[in-house]
Amino acid sequence: MALLGKLQIRWSLIPAIAACGAMLLVLSGLAIGVYDEQTYRAQKVREATAQGEILAATVTAALAFDDRPAAQEYVEALRVNSQVVSAGIYNQDGALVADYARDRGGHADPTVALHPPAFVGRHLLVVTPVAEAGQRLGLVAVRIDTDPIARRLSRYVGLGLLLFMALLVVGVLAAAHAVLTRTNNDLADANRNLQDEMHERERAESALRQSQRMEAMGQLTGGVAHDFNNILMIASSGLDLMERTDKPERRKLLIDGMRQAVERGASLTRQLLAFSRRTSLRPEVIDLAAQLEGMRLLLDRSLGEDISVALDLPPGLWRVKVDPSEFELAVLNLAVNARDAMPGGGAITIGGENRPIGSDAALPGDHVALRITDTGSGMTPEILSRVFEPFFTTKAVGKGTGLGLSQVYGFSRASGGDVRIESEVGLGSTIFLLLPRTEEALPLATPELSPVTRPPGAQGDVLLVEDDEGVATLVSGMLTELGYNVTRVDCAAGALAALEANPAFDIVFSDLVMPGEMDGIALAREIGRLWPSLPVLLTTGFSPGVAAAAEEGLTLLTKPYGIGALAAALDGARPG
Amino acid sequence: MLWVLRMLGAAVLSVSTGAAACAAGSLEAPVKATYLYKLVPFVEWPAATFASPTQPVVLCLLGGDPFGAVLDQAVRGQKIGARAIVVHRLARAEKAAGCHVLYLPAPRAPAAAEALQSAHGAPVLTVTDQADGAGGIVNFVLRDNRVRFTINSRAAAENGLTISSKLLNLALDSRAGR
Numbered sequence A: 001m002a003l004l005g006k007l008q009i010r011w012s013l014i015p016a017i018a019a020c021g022a023m024l025l026v027l028s029g030l031a032i033g034v035y036d037e038q039t040y041r042a043q044k045v046r047e048a049t050a051q052g053e054i055l056a057a058t059v060t061a062a063l064a065f066d067d068r069p070a071a072q073e074y075v076e077a078l079r080v081n082s083q084v085v086s087a088g089i090y091n092q093d094g095a096l097v098a099d100y101a102r103d104r105g106g107h108a109d110p111t112v113a114l115h116p117p118a119f120v121g122r123h124l125l126v127v128t129p130v131a132e133a134g135q136r137l138g139l140v141a142v143r144i145d146t147d148p149i150a151r152r153l154s155r156y157v158g159l160g161l162l163l164f165m166a167l168l169v170v171g172v173l174a175a176a177h178a179v180l181t182r183t184n185n186d187l188a189d190a191n192r193n194l195q196d197e198m199h200e201r202e203r204a205e206s207a208l209r210q211s212q213r214m215e216a217m218g219q220l221t222g223g224v225a226h227d228f229n230n231i232l233m234i235a236s237s238g239l240d241l242m243e244r245t246d247k248p249e250r251r252k253l254l255i256d257g258m259r260q261a262v263e264r265g266a267s268l269t270r271q272l273l274a275f276s277r278r279t280s281l282r283p284e285v286i287d288l289a290a291q292l293e294g295m296r297l298l299l300d301r302s303l304g305e306d307i308s309v310a311l312d313l314p315p316g317l318w319r320v321k322v323d324p325s326e327f328e329l330a331v332l333n334l335a336v337n338a339r340d341a342m343p344g345g346g347a348i349t350i351g352g353e354n355r356p357i358g359s360d361a362a363l364p365g366d367h368v369a370l371r372i373t374d375t376g377s378g379m380t381p382e383i384l385s386r387v388f389e390p391f392f393t394t395k396a397v398g399k400g401t402g403l404g405l406s407q408v409y410g411f412s413r414a415s416g417g418d419v420r421i422e423s424e425v426g427l428g429s430t431i432f433l434l435l436p437r438t439e440e441a442l443p444l445a446t447p448e449l450s451p452v453t454r455p456p457g458a459q460g461d462v463l464l465v466e467d468d469e470g471v472a473t474l475v476s477g478m479l480t481e482l483g484y485n486v487t488r489v490d491c492a493a494g495a496l497a498a499l500e501a502n503p504a505f506d507i508v509f510s511d512l513v514m515p516g517e518m519d520g521i522a523l524a525r526e527i528g529r530l531w532p533s534l535p536v537l538l539t540t541g542f543s544p545g546v547a548a549a550a551e552e553g554l555t556l557l558t559k560p561y562g563i564g565a566l567a568a569a570l571d572g573a574r575p576g
Numbered sequence B: 001m002l003w004v005l006r007m008l009g010a011a012v013l014s015v016s017t018g019a020a021a022c023a024a025g026s027l028e029a030p031v032k033a034t035y036l037y038k039l040v041p042f043v044e045w046p047a048a049t050f051a052s053p054t055q056p057v058v059l060c061l062l063g064g065d066p067f068g069a070v071l072d073q074a075v076r077g078q079k080i081g082a083r084a085i086v087v088h089r090l091a092r093a094e095k096a097a098g099c100h101v102l103y104l105p106a107p108r109a110p111a112a113a114e115a116l117q118s119a120h121g122a123p124v125l126t127v128t129d130q131a132d133g134a135g136g137i138v139n140f141v142l143r144d145n146r147v148r149f150t151i152n153s154r155a156a157a158e159n160g161l162t163i164s165s166k167l168l169n170l171a172l173d174s175r176a177g178r
């Protein structure tokens, strides 16, 4: 991170460095140019001065003795130097004695004065005194050509070109850097956006899944109410009938019927609770046949009257290790899809078979293939190619969310399995849910202990904390049956008061959710503080309480329970 | 303009040639007068001739004075290096001992001939108007109406004098072929 920061700083310095480099290049280019020009001029001055001095030295005698032809000859000798534009020899009076001009018709300057070398336009004019042994005899003036500006500039073309290229490179580098930085930023932005979108989508997906569950819940509610009414019906009529008969066989029949009804109710609520769980549970080893059998009621209620579900599972299906609630949701989703494909009603068959290793290229080992077959509309290849896409649906708005098969696919892949679809338009579809086999054993089911009737009060004294009058009466009956003396209070405060008055109870059996300031957990905590040796057994039918109680290390009995489970739980909670 | 002046000068000179050589009013005399001292920088005397760098150069006239005051005016203020130029007008040849330049307007005159004779081998630059071999080292000649000269470099060498090539180049005999 620090390295990245440093790099960032260095990276941001690049434009400044590039600009400095470009400036340096330009400056050094100019300096070289100026220096070159100066050396060129100095060299020209040297050349011209030498030319003038040579001429001055040779014409001394000619000037001294006014020998114009000789002077002319000398000055004409400058012809060999093509740089000399013109030259003049002047006597002591300043009069022109002889002159030479390179160009036809040209003339030397008619008069000159002694002065340092001077650049006049394109020319360099050098005036040199003529003297012999200190005797001043006159002047010579030499005018020489400097290179035309174009020629001189052409000397700098190479340098200029180099400079230009360097600047170009610097420019291109700077531009590239700018573009790169921009792209970098864009990329970072895009990435951020993508991440945001992904989070957004995840949230939406989970919300949708939840709402889908709620929808299914809604569908279920009607069925559940109906079922519960049936159960209550059996129970109440059973009780009525029992009051009117003393025949033990008849009573046994009634009791069995009522117990079955209660068990059905219990399984129904378990289903509902499992279904409404928000967080996914850990995978468990399950027996598919038993699991599906357990879903029968749920399926019946979810699919409606005109859809029949047939379970066609061979015995000896391999065990699988999956998240049971996700599994049930997947089956439910498949069943609902099948129902939707058969608007006029029909039959859904849930079958299964063991498939040994090698039967499916995508799966590396033994697996179980569960299939859900309908006789519905079927799917065209176009639809088939998209059904696993989240939110893909062909159903009307409000009817389908397009998440059903996504959940099925996600669940199967997360479980190490896969999904296959065979479908034909007009004939129906079969969806295969492939789940890998597990060698692990099923968890041991806690055996329901048969209640042992004990003499009244032999087990000791129990303080029952229960607000519901009906439940309290029933549970009191069960506890008495088990040989306990029961004292009942209806809230936590009452329980504490009763214990104040008489702390000699053997166990406290309390509901978890109660009216009043204290719930079962708080009560257990308070009892643990005041009477540490007094055991507390809690009970609840509400799933979040289970986790809370487990966190506190409290013993908990889940509702609904039978008398055997109650006896076992009480025994387990008491020390010894 | 120059051309007109030259024509003018030529006319004057042609008139004067027929007249006496001593005609002071003509252009020929002042030209020769300046040439006399202008010869000096181009001539190198033996090292022993001068006692000091400032010792003046002695310009002697023997056997007549065609210049008069013109010569004195011409040399006045002139310096050859650090040396001034002094003009001596000699009456007799014996007096020529201290001369560096000896001008003999009439070399065939007995005194002049004697002086030329005695100057032979001495570090004296003899100048005459006689270019026929009987003259001195430098001899003025009129050519194309201008005063030119010949140089007898053998005689110069015999007198121990070194004459600058620049001067030799201007001499009529050295440029005869041109």
Ligand SMILES: Nc1ncnc2c1ncn2[C@@H]1O[C@H](COP(=O)(O)OP(=O)(O)OP(=O)(O)O)[C@@H](O)[C@H]1O
Pocket: A212, A333, A337, A338, A341, A374, A376, A377, A378, A379, A383, A387, A388, A392, A393, A394, A395, A399, A400, A401, A402, A403, A404, A405, A406, A428, A429
């Ligand atoms: N058994 C089937 N028979 C025919 N078409 C089916 C079947 N199962 C799925 N499809 C098609 O696949 C599409 C996607 O199904 P998916 O379960 O993912 O979403 P959905 O059923 O439309 O909505 P929901 O989220 O409520 O399940 C359906 O809209 C339907 O067109």
Ligand SMILES: [Mg+2]
Pocket: A333, A336, A337, A400, A403, A404, A405
């Ligand atoms: Mg669906």
